[in-house]
Amino acid sequence: MIGDVFYEMEEMDSALAMYEKTAEMGATNKHISPNTKKNFLSANNISLGAVYLKQGKISLSQSFLEKGLQQSKEWNYKPIIQSAHKVLYELYEKKNNHQKTLEHYKAYIAYKDTLSGQEAQNKLANLEIQKDVSRGESERAVLEQKARIQDLEISKQKTIRNAFASVAVLIIALGWALLHNIRVRNKVLEEENKRKQEELEAAPQLQLSMLPKENPETDSYISAASMNVAETVGGDYYDFFPQKDGSVYIICGDATGHGMAAGMVVSMTKTGLQTITRESPNKLLGKLNDTITKMNTGRNQMALTIAKLDGDSLEYSSAAMPPTYLYRQSDKSLNELSATGLPLGALKKESYELAKEKLAPGDVLVMLSDGLPERVNSGEAQLDYPAVEKCVRENANKTPEEIIKTLETLGESFADGEPNPDDITIVVVKKK
Incomplete structure (x- = not known):
């Protein structure tokens, strides 16, 4: 789990946020079996207890650890019981409760020995199997050797006949081995395809669960947002983070790749954004880039735009x-905001530019992913950015919801029934 990675990195606030998010998603996920959910929840409670112990919140840690221990004992999942006793003896050691420390330490060692004994029994059983197989192969080799000696003593005619028979047996054996290998490979491919299909089916739920439940409206702005998920599920993401001082951060992003890999990068980004303080967008991008590069996500990177609105x-x-x-109502002009850098996770210590503007009533801000301008039709032609810009300019006098609807209609009309190969995300904010 991502929480375990943050825990190992000693980033306890991020680990806590991910474990709490994991607990919420695990409790509501209907696609996993009851037994898996039980083990999952008890392990997550123990992880929460471990984080609180690291943070020095002893009482809160003890509550989660004892709850996780009770659940794991009810479901008799020994590896989780062992983990619970280990963290509990560390907790009571901090509390200087020597009796409880010793009690949980003994239990931890007992379960550890039990699991180690089971592993040793499994290894012994495997050795016995290998011994039987070796004995059988040795006996077969002796018999084959005797058969070859007898064949040499037969006449030339019988030798030739047996030679042909040996070739036939070899061909059959090779054919059987080839068929067996094909079946094994097909089974592996079938299981891998099944896993990927299950991942793709779960990815839209994960992606949509990260979106805000409503679009904020302030004294200065009205907003709207929309995401149309592609058939293969991309990594688009948008969000709003209203602040106590009345300002609001608006997020629009696109993770590289598809499925759960893209979802993981989006989840890491959202976790980092939940700790927003009064920072400028470029500084916030720098912090997020540092976090993602530390996780070494490889080719899984995150393109992201952050806008902060505060009054005008x-x-x-x-x-x-x-x-x-940025559409200016005063002169009906449409301008591109430029303050770009590399995707998050592409390069350590990347710096990002900051652009500042003043907005007047009627001005419109339109943020989008590349799914709309790169929409294709049956002739494999792209809609492209000039068509999007023209649509924004001609409909800027409408409400944010109407502007989004017009842009989506533009894409659908152009595609003429062709499915969108990538997520399409549009965020529109209008100054009152």
């Missing part, structure tokens, strides 16, 4: 996202 002030920064459009 706009601060903007972007990490490799498509242009963000």
